[in-house]
Amino acid sequence: xxxGRPLNPAPLPFFLVRDLTPQDSRSSFEIPFRxxxxxxxxxxxxxxxxxxxxxxxxSLRMVAACLDRSGNDRTGAEExxxxxxSFLPLSNLITLSLDREGQYIGCAxxxxxxxxxxxxxxxxxxxxxTVPVLAGLWRLVVSVHCILNPICRMRVSVVAxxxxxxx
Amino acid sequence: xxDPEYAFPVRAGSDELRYLPCxxxxxxxxxxxxxxxxxxxxxxxxxxxxxxxxxxxxxxxGIAELTPALQAETIPAIPGIEWTxxxxxxxxxxxARDVDWRTANLRNIDEKxxxxxxAGGLCGIAHPFRPGDPICCGCTFEFEVGRxxxxxxxxxxxxxxxxxxxxxxRALAWWSGLxxxxxxxxxxxxxDWHGRSPGAGGALQACTYLGFSNGIPTVAGALDALRxxxxxxxxxxxxxxxxxxxxxxxxxxxxxxVDWSGVRAPALxxxxxxxxxWPKPEGGSGHGADMPSGGESDMRAESVAIxxxxxxxxxxxALEKDAGxxxxxxxxxxxxxxxxxxxxxxxxxxxxxxxxxxLSSPVWIGKP
Numbered sequence: 001x002x003x004g005r006p007l008n009p010a011p012l013p014f015f016l017v018r019d020l021t022p023q024d025s026r027s028s029f030e031i032p033f034r035x036x037x038x039x040x041x042x043x044x045x046x047x048x049x050x051x052x053x054x055x056x057x058x059s060l061r062m063v064a065a066c067l068d069r070s071g072n073d074r075t076g077a078e079e080x081x082x083x084x085x086s087f088l089p090l091s092n093l094i095t096l097s098l099d100r101e102g103q104y105i106g107c108a109x110x111x112x113x114x115x116x117x118x119x120x121x122x123x124x125x126x127x128x129x130t131v132p133v134l135a136g137l138w139r140l141v142v143s144v145h146c147i148l149n150p151i152c153r154m155r156v157s158v159v160a161x162x163x164x165x166x167x
Numbered sequence: 168x169x170d171p172e173y174a175f176p177v178r179a180g181s182d183e184l185r186y187l188p189c190x191x192x193x194x195x196x197x198x199x200x201x202x203x204x205x206x207x208x209x210x211x212x213x214x215x216x217x218x219x220x221x222x223x224x225x226x227x228x229g230i231a232e233l234t235p236a237l238q239a240e241t242i243p244a245i246p247g248i249e250w251t252x253x254x255x256x257x258x259x260x261x262x263a264r265d266v267d268w269r270t271a272n273l274r275n276i277d278e279k280x281x282x283x284x285x286a287g288g289l290c291g292i293a294h295p296f297r298p299g300d301p302i303c304c305g306c307t308f309e310f311e312v313g314r315x316x317x318x319x320x321x322x323x324x325x326x327x328x329x330x331x332x333x334x335x336x337r338a339l340a341w342w343s344g345l346x347x348x349x350x351x352x353x354x355x356x357x358x359d360w361h362g363r364s365p366g367a368g369g370a371l372q373a374c375t376y377l378g379f380s381n382g383i384p385t386v387a388g389a390l391d392a393l394r395x396x397x398x399x400x401x402x403x404x405x406x407x408x409x410x411x412x413x414x415x416x417x418x419x420x421x422x423x424x425v426d427w428s429g430v431r432a433p434a435l436x437x438x439x440x441x442x443x444x445w446p447k448p449e450g451g452s453g454h455g456a457d458m459p460s461g462g463e464s465d466m467r468a469e470s471v472a473i474x475x476x477x478x479x480x481x482x483x484x485a486l487e488k489d490a491g492x493x494x495x496x497x498x499x500x501x502x503x504x505x506x507x508x509x510x511x512x513x514x515x516x517x518x519x520x521x522x523x524x525x526l527s528s529p530v531w532i533g534k535p
Contacts, residue, residue, distance in 0.1 A: 025300070026253040028269060053301075062301055070298040070307055071337055079331045079520070087302045097225060097269060104265045109198040109224035109251055126197045127226045141269055145253060145304040 009034040009137060013159040020048075020094070020152045024144045031140040033158055039133040040162025041120030044140070046096050047155050051113040052089040053148035059090045062148075092152045093145040098128060100138045105129050133160065184397070184420070185382035186405050187217035188374040188445035189389060192249070192258060192293060192322070192357030195221060197229035201362025204232035208241035210362070215445055216374065217384035219360075220245035222258050225268055245386050249293060253300075255308035258320075258357070261390055262288025276310040280317035289393055291320035293357055295341060296334040315350040320393055322357040323526070324400050327370035329356065330522040339526070343478045346508055346529055351424065353393050353528045354510075356400040371518070373402050374445050378421065396422035399511075401525035404468050405444035406513035410530055411436045413501070419530045421511075428533035432503040435532075439471045439498040441486060441513060468515040468524055471498050475506025507533035 009032040010016075016031060035042075053059055063084045072082060097107035098119065106128035108115055117125040124130045140156065194200030195207050202210060204221065211219045221244050223229050230246040238244060250257040250268040254276075259266070266282045283290050292308055299307030312318065323342045329335040345352055356373040378397025379388040392398065399405060399421065410419045412427055413434040419425045427433050472483040482502040486495035495515075508529035515524045 066298050066300065066302050070296060070334065072298070072333065078333050080328065082298070090301045093304050095225070104267065106228045107198075107225035109226065111199060124228065126195075127223070127228055129228050130231070143253075143269065146301050148301055 007031055011036070013157065015157040016155070018154050020144055020147050020154055021150060022147050025147050026145070028141055028143045031142065031156065033138050033140070035133065035135050035138055035160055037160075038135050038164040039120075039160035040164070041118050041122060041160075042133050042138075043159045043161060044096070044098075044117040044119070045115075045155070045157045046108070046117070047114045048092060048094050048152055049113060050092070050149055050152065051111075052091050054089070056088065059088055059148075060084050062090065063087050090148055092147050092149060094147075094152075094154060095143045095145065096156070097141045097143065098138070099141075100131070100134065101136045103131075105131055183382050184378050184380055186376040186378045186397075186399060186407060187384050188215065188401075189218040189220075189377045189384070190216050190358050190360060191220040191245070191247075191260070191291070191320075191355055191375055191393075192222050192325070193219050193360040194223050194249075194362070195229045195232075197226050198224035198249075198251075199361060204229045205237055205241075207360070207362065208233075208237060208244055211244075212241040216242060218243050218245070218377070218386070218389050220247045220258070220260055220389075222247040222249040222260075224249050224251040227265070243384055243386050243389075245389055251305060253305045255295070255310045256293040256305060257310075258291040258293050258322075259283055260289040260291070260393075261386065262286040271310070273309060273311050276312055277314040277317065280312070280314055284317050289319040289390060290317060291322065291355060291357075291393075292318060293322050294325040294334070294338070294359065295321065296337040297325065298334070315345055315348070315352065318350070318352055320353040320355045320398070321345070323354040324356040324373050325359055326357075327372060328402075328518075329373050329400075330402070330524070331518075331520075340478070343474075346510075347476050349507070349534075351396060351531065353396045353398045353422070354400055354526060355393075355398055371402060373400060375400050376405055376444070378407075392422075396528040398422070399525055399527045401444060401513070402517060403444050403466055404441050404513060404515075404525055406439060406441045406468070406471065406511055406525045407527065408437055408439045408471075408473070408511045408530075410509065410532065411438075419532060421527050421530055424531040426533060428507070432505050433532070434501065434503045436501050437473060437482060437499065437509075439484075439486075439511065441468050441471070441496050443494075465519075466515065466517045466524065468495050468513055469521075470514045472512045472514065473502070473509050474512060475504055475509050479506075481506060481509060505533075507531060 098105045108127045247260040295308035297306040376399040377392035484498040489496040510529040511527040513525040
């Protein structure tokens with residue numbers, strides 16, 4: 001799935017930092033992790049920075065190129081002509097999705113650069129199914145949709161809370 | 168994924184086909200929408216919509232909230248998901264199992280479409296010509312689809328005030344080209360509803376009318392309408408048409424697939440009916456833009472055109488006024504055509520400009 005170094009399943013808790021570049025845009029990578037015992041919930045912290053691409057001149061150039069690619073009339077003669085300024089600030093976008101043993105649990109497709117998600121039977125965060133946190137092989141997939149800054153630092157951690165005794 | 172079948176309040180049905188306003192592209196807080204699922208359905212009901220589809224980005228976690236009780240209180244909702252990939256966005260409706268969007272790429276999309284079809288799902292292409300990266304990640308449709316027979320619908324219109332925007336004109340032309348190649352793909356509008364958003368203003372919205380065969384808006388009926396090509400996209404007025412073959416009185420309506428190709432350029436009678444339809448919604452779309460705004464009072468249907476292969480106008484006519492209301496409401500005429508399909512466009516003035524107010528999926532009358 002996508003580019004990026006494959007990782008071995010990590011035991012919990014883990015904390016991962018990765019620097020992403022524009023070359024990572026339109027790619028994804030997996031973060032497999034192993035849960036040895038059933039738990040009450042998983043807690044996933046996810047963040048990346050910077051969110052916004054501050055180079056205004058380069059942003060306007062990229063917007064113009066994007067509008068050209070989409071066939072926009074450059075004459076501005078359209079009744080509702082796109083206003084390049086209205087698309088600023090451009091921003092980086094990274095999203096997380098989660099599955100366990102082949103069952104898709106969900107995704108946090110939103111633009112917040114700082115996210116905290118709970119997964120568990122007591123209620124999961126929006127975007128994720130309410131499922132039991134069972135021992136087994138889990139997987140986060142990081143979808144790197146768009147990176148504009150030379151470096152965008154991503155941090156993700158996963159913690160299991162309320163570990164249950166093995167039966 | 169949850170069972171897509173839901174119970175709905177039993178209402179008196181009929182054999183009468185009825186077109187009702189729907190919205191097939193909506194987001195909730197389960198992705199980047201503003202509203203909860205409950206708020207979304209209440210907003211849809213409040214705007215006079217008869218049905219909507221919940222299509223959160225890359226998740227179906229909101230579907231559990233589409234309870235029978237909520238839908239009975241508001242409007243029915245199709246369980247769906249919007250595949251939000253780097254190569255395009257796809258609306259997947261009512262699939263009985265998950266098909267992994269994360270492994271879709273430019274060249275394996277046909278396999279994915281086949282998987283969705285085998286899971287009982289419908290597949291629609293969302294906003295194919297919306298500007299993509301870095302303005303809107305993956306929003307331009309780039310997938311190299313070969314099997315367009317696996318595509319059930321295309322958003323020929325999307326976002327606020329579609330006829331005023333060039334991306335929608337390009338989508339319409341693309342869809343028309345696919346019809347020319349013989350693909351039975353329904354036309355839809357996608358508001359891409361994210362809920363209230365500051366700055367969205369009162370841009371005029373469109374809807375998709377779905378033709379419910381028994382007159383009752385249900386999830387099953389909506390899926391049947393999409394599969395059967397019984398759709399009309401519109402800024403408000405509902406425009407439908409019926410063809411009758413002069414030779415024997417055989418009749419065909421929007422979405423029908425009949426074979427009248429035995430006679431070259433059959434002589435046809437066409438009857439178009441226009442009604443007031445869906446009222447203009449208040450509020451914004453979630454996509455702020457300086458859009459023209461207007462309401463029913465600002466909109467006036469004036470003429471209709473029947474278009475065939477190559478987007479060529481086969482017949483057009485001014486609308487006749489209804490004797491009672493004085494509102495332009497119908498047209499009738501006769502023509503012959505070699506085109507394998509015919510579709511309707513309703514034209515008139517809105518926000519001070521002559522433009523397309525509504526358009527239908529085609530009637531198929533011959534082999535492409």
